[in-house]
Amino acid sequence: MTRGGGSRRLPVIVTIIVSLMLMVMPLPDWAAPFRPDWVALTLIYWAMMMPRTWSVGSAWIIGIVLDVAQGTILGQHALALCFIVFITVRFHLLMRVFPMQQLAATVFAILALYQFILFWVNGVAGVDVPAVGYWGPVITGTLFWPFVLMLLRGVRVRVHLGN
Amino acid sequence: MVTARSNSSNPARIPALGVRVLLLMAVSILLMVLDHRQNHLDAVRKAIGATVYPIQIVVDGPFRLWEWIREGTTSRNELQLQLGRLEAERLITKAELQQLTALKAENARLRDLLEARRRVRDEIRVAKIMAVDANPYRHNIVIDIGERDGAYDGQAIIDSVGVIGQVIETGLMTSQAMLISDPSHSLPVEVNRNGLRTIANGTGEFGRLDLPFITNNADIQPGDLLVTSGLGGAFPAGYPVAIVETVNRIPQEPFADVTATPAAALDQVREVMLIWSSSETSEASDD
Numbered sequence: 453m454t455r456g457g458g459s460r461r462l463p464v465i466v467t468i469i470v471s472l473m474l475m476v477m478p479l480p481d482w483a484a485p486f487r488p489d490w491v492a493l494t495l496i497y498w499a500m501m502m503p504r505t506w507s508v509g510s511a512w513i514i515g516i517v518l519d520v521a522q523g524t525i526l527g528q529h530a531l532a533l534c535f536i537v538f539i540t541v542r543f544h545l546l547m548r549v550f551p552m553q554q555l556a557a558t559v560f561a562i563l564a565l566y567q568f569i570l571f572w573v574n575g576v577a578g579v580d581v582p583a584v585g586y587w588g589p590v591i592t593g594t595l596f597w598p599f600v601l602m603l604l605r606g607v608r609v610r611v612h613l614g615n
Numbered sequence: 616m617v618t619a620r621s622n623s624s625n626p627a628r629i630p631a632l633g634v635r636v637l638l639l640m641a642v643s644i645l646l647m648v649l650d651h652r653q654n655h656l657d658a659v660r661k662a663i664g665a666t667v668y669p670i671q672i673v674v675d676g677p678f679r680l681w682e683w684i685r686e687g688t689t690s691r692n693e694l695q696l697q698l699g700r701l702e703a704e705r706l707i708t709k710a711e712l713q714q715l716t717a718l719k720a721e722n723a724r725l726r727d728l729l730e731a732r733r734r735v736r737d738e739i740r741v742a743k744i745m746a747v748d749a750n751p752y753r754h755n756i757v758i759d760i761g762e763r764d765g766a767y768d769g770q771a772i773i774d775s776v777g778v779i780g781q782v783i784e785t786g787l788m789t790s791q792a793m794l795i796s797d798p799s800h801s802l803p804v805e806v807n808r809n810g811l812r813t814i815a816n817g818t819g820e821f822g823r824l825d826l827p828f829i830t831n832n833a834d835i836q837p838g839d840l841l842v843t844s845g846l847g848g849a850f851p852a853g854y855p856v857a858i859v860e861t862v863n864r865i866p867q868e869p870f871a872d873v874t875a876t877p878a879a880a881l882d883q884v885r886e887v888m889l890i891w892s893s894s895e896t897s898e899a900s901d902d
């Protein structure tokens with residue numbers, strides 16, 4: 453990697469670390485089932501904007517770290533993140549030109565897919581979770597998406613990333 | 616790898632994306648099978664856990680700082696009140712302790728008479744619950760004692776009033792623990808009053824445990840104290856677990872419907888104690 457590539461990656465890495473922190477930050481019991489999937493949202497954005505640098509490989513590694521941080525089955529979040537980033541990268545050109553509402557609807561579908569993979573792995577492994585545990589993050593994640601979008605766009609513009 | 620610049624000039628297909636994603640998904644599934652079925656990946660988990668540790672520290676930091684500031688700014692008046700309360704508490708415990716020494720000696724004598732093994736005191740160490748949320752699907756906590764301090768998988772965790780849970784995953788500096796209220800947690804207990812043995816299952820609610828295997832004619836009533844029986848091997852015997860809340864005898868069913876309330880406030884504790892049970896060593900030294 454060139455030196456320019458390294459300095460461009462650093463801000464992205466920082467946003468991903470911040471999203472990991474938000475994932476392990478304590479929330480009151482009533483709010484915990486509604487914690488948005490910060491890591492998934494962040495990765496969707498970077499995969500959409502820089503699909504050559506932030507693709508399935510990085511998503512997989514971050515997923516493994518998330519698995520260890522949360523004590524879930526090793527590979528569960530890696531599999532789910534890897535797959536939704538694949539979808540995002542596959543359609544990144546389309547998603548970039550979507551209007552806001554359509555993009556939000558797409559993110560909703562991607563997050564639902566993400567939760568479905570987690571649900572499926574939990575089902576196979578015999579972990580019982582109430583339904584709100586799956587729908588909560590999808591809904592709040594979609595609600596928070598515009599803010600994540602603006603914030604990360606700010607980061608990208610400020611450090612002259614991508615196009 | 617291609618630099619980010621080229622993705623604006625040539626935004627065509629990403630090469631070999633499908634192959635890569637299939638490969639990575641296959642590796643994930645392999646990892647999950649290995650992790651879930653055989654627990655082969657403890658070393659891997661520990662290695663990655665070392666990278667997660669700084670994140671946990673940073674997240675926990677503000678809470679610790681806030682606590683420190685609050686402790687530092689407690690008023691003199693409040694401190695005096697607290698001191699008075701603690702002093703009173705200490706007197707009571709001391710009085711109880713006087714009896715305890717006598718009782719211990721008596722217990723040892725009786726056990727000698729019965730030629731039973733002597734009970735050895737368990738070693739206890741205080742751990743802090745880190746302000747870090749663990750597995751969203753489970754009742755898990757993260758504590759600040761890890762393998763470096765001698766924690767081990769299956770180790771019992773208590774607080775000042777009763778059993779909290781057990782260590783399920785030791786990292787280098789931190790460990791994950793499962794609370795007794797987790798739906799997949801079961802704990803061998805006995806009724807303190809008459810020694811009736813049973814199992815207490817978690818329900819997923821902090822304030823309720825389930826006792827599914829109590830027959831309709833068993834001698835159990837609301838208010839009975841449940842203590843660990845020590846039969847499972849993981850927990851040392853005699854620590855309070857819960858108080859029986861309701862006993863619902865259903866004539867046509869083989870088992871009564873019994874629930875209990877955990878003695879410890881599972882969702883409120885900040886400091887817990889890890890027990891190094893000495894049952895194995897005592898076995899070796901007494902035989």
